[in-house]
Amino acid sequence: MRQIKVFDTTLRDGEQSPGCSMNLEEKIKVALQLEKLGVDVMEAGFAIASPGDFEAVKKVAETIKNSTVASLSRALTKDIDRAWEAVKYAVSPRIHTFLATSDIHMQYKLKKTPEQVLEQATEMVKYAKKFCSDIEFSAEDASRSDKDFLCRVFESVINAGATVINIPDTVGYTTPDEFYDIISYIKNNVSNIHKADISVHCHNDLGLGVANSLAAIRAGASQVECTINGIGERAGNAALEEVVMALATRKDIYGVETGINTTEIYPTSRLITSVTGSLIQANKAIVGANAFAHESGIHQHGVLANKSTYEIMTPESVGLTENKMVLGKHSGRHAFEDRLNHLGYNLTKEEIEEAFQAFKVLADKKKTVTDRDIEALAGQKQVHTPEIYTFERFVTNSGNTITATANVKISRDEAVFEEVSTGDGPIDAAFKAIDKIVGIDFSLEDYKIQAVTEGKDAQGAVVIKLLKDGKIYKGSGLSTDIIEASIKGYINAINKMLYASSKQEKEATEDVEGRDI
Numbered sequence: 001m002r003q004i005k006v007f008d009t010t011l012r013d014g015e016q017s018p019g020c021s022m023n024l025e026e027k028i029k030v031a032l033q034l035e036k037l038g039v040d041v042m043e044a045g046f047a048i049a050s051p052g053d054f055e056a057v058k059k060v061a062e063t064i065k066n067s068t069v070a071s072l073s074r075a076l077t078k079d080i081d082r083a084w085e086a087v088k089y090a091v092s093p094r095i096h097t098f099l100a101t102s103d104i105h106m107q108y109k110l111k112k113t114p115e116q117v118l119e120q121a122t123e124m125v126k127y128a129k130k131f132c133s134d135i136e137f138s139a140e141d142a143s144r145s146d147k148d149f150l151c152r153v154f155e156s157v158i159n160a161g162a163t164v165i166n167i168p169d170t171v172g173y174t175t176p177d178e179f180y181d182i183i184s185y186i187k188n189n190v191s192n193i194h195k196a197d198i199s200v201h202c203h204n205d206l207g208l209g210v211a212n213s214l215a216a217i218r219a220g221a222s223q224v225e226c227t228i229n230g231i232g233e234r235a236g237n238a239a240l241e242e243v244v245m246a247l248a249t250r251k252d253i254y255g256v257e258t259g260i261n262t263t264e265i266y267p268t269s270r271l272i273t274s275v276t277g278s279l280i281q282a283n284k285a286i287v288g289a290n291a292f293a294h295e296s297g298i299h300q301h302g303v304l305a306n307k308s309t310y311e312i313m314t315p316e317s318v319g320l321t322e323n324k325m326v327l328g329k330h331s332g333r334h335a336f337e338d339r340l341n342h343l344g345y346n347l348t349k350e351e352i353e354e355a356f357q358a359f360k361v362l363a364d365k366k367k368t369v370t371d372r373d374i375e376a377l378a379g380q381k382q383v384h385t386p387e388i389y390t391f392e393r394f395v396t397n398s399g400n401t402i403t404a405t406a407n408v409k410i411s412r413d414e415a416v417f418e419e420v421s422t423g424d425g426p427i428d429a430a431f432k433a434i435d436k437i438v439g440i441d442f443s444l445e446d447y448k449i450q451a452v453t454e455g456k457d458a459q460g461a462v463v464i465k466l467l468k469d470g471k472i473y474k475g476s477g478l479s480t481d482i483i484e485a486s487i488k489g490y491i492n493a494i495n496k497m498l499y500a501s502s503k504q505e506k507e508a509t510e511d512v513e514g515r516d517i
């Protein structure tokens, strides 16, 4: 199979991303991880840019043994000297020199004629070749350059000793179809092209960095330049993880291989995120938090039956331990039951169905339902107290300048009861309204509330203890609304009290006294 060389430029073009500068120690850490990832070439920096960058390139060159280490340099002798000073310590050093070839860049930026550019590029490759055998030449803004001029430049720099010619889409302007044609044209019209690797370096201004790189590979490019997480100038560079996984997953189309150890992709991505502080969006391909997460019931059911239904690559192949089943309002019974089993619950079909209905109500209120939410729901189902009174609805009105009032509606059998009361606060008012309906004499011994999950949409769990005739009756309520959780807990305790005083008193008393809900 044709082998594609992966040239990582996270430490150079990636670092050009605003806010992504790395210090020496961070660059070494990243370089070691890139080596572990198996990149063929790492561009460690732009040696002439600053003393710090020079030191970093030099240190990376001294440290890395299994990848080629490159430094960027303009097509100027002083830049090339500095680049060589830094990379000469590498086991496999490369000087990467560049000069723009598009009319726009030559006219406005370099203020040079095409003939002058051709000569400068050729002379500087010759100059660099005196130091180093491995020379890459990039025709900056190649995708907006005249194709025939581009071919003349490449032919000339290859004759001067370039071992790699790079065709950058510097401003992310090209499209897959056009880039395929450009690469094919260069392949077919540069007579000595067989003496050099064809490299591509795509930017993402139109979101096409990866697609353009893949089109170029199909057209015959043998080196692809990219960065981890796609960081880089402006909208970034082609993301290494996306290019590599596209090639790995669609071998049927591309028929090529890379030397990347794909299981190091995720750790590398995480390292870049932590070192640069540049976060990636949840839906980012391959390494985003949701890349291997499933929330919808139909997908979850499919994945539980066979992962390949909705996963085109395994999470393990990119260094994750497993996929994620996120329980939310789009989830179905299969995933819910699977999670219950996973959490160690053995509920009957009816209990699962009841818990599932409660889960759906909760999921409408919460963005995601956590394991602790599920445990709370499943725990509730395991207490077998008949619902003598059933909570229907409540309205409260409170504030620091008014007396709190509550209107509570509860039902028993077919009858519906509604009462209004005032109180020291909305919860006290609600309890007093319930007292009026129930009409039993007992006292509130204890009231506790705690968040069972995190975040502002957390569920509040209320535990209430009521005292009657020397016995304690514990009730629990769960809701994202603490007043609702309190009312539910209060009614739950009352139901236990009523149940206990009914015919099955002994059994019910064991239940309420024997377990902490």
Ligand SMILES: CC(=O)SCCNC(=O)CCNC(=O)[C@H](O)C(C)(C)COP(=O)(O)OP(=O)(O)OC[C@H]1O[C@@H](n2cnc3c(N)ncnc32)[C@H](O)[C@@H]1OP(=O)(O)O
Pocket (backbone or CB within 6 Å): 013, 016, 046, 048, 049, 050, 073, 074, 075, 076, 098, 099, 100, 109, 110, 140, 170, 233
């Ligand atoms: C497409 C890319 O990613 S290219 C790489 C971009 N990366 C960077 O620029 C990061 C590092 N750069 C730097 O630290 C600085 O720009 C330096 C040290 C390289 C140069 O700094 P300065 O000498 O102050 O020049 P400045 O950056 O203002 O301008 C660039 C100069 O280089 C010239 N230049 C630009 N590209 C090249 C090239 N490939 N070969 C030769 N000269 C070039 C420009 O024409 C301009 O020349 P002038 O000073 O004679 O007008």
Ligand SMILES: CC(C)C(=O)C(=O)O
Pocket (backbone or CB within 6 Å): 013, 072, 098, 138, 139, 140, 141, 166, 168, 169, 170, 171, 201, 203
């Ligand atoms: C220096 C070159 C390769 C570059 O980064 C670009 O053209 O985008």
Ligand SMILES: [Mg+2]
Pocket (backbone or CB within 6 Å): 013, 168, 170, 201, 203, 233
């Ligand atoms: Mg670039």
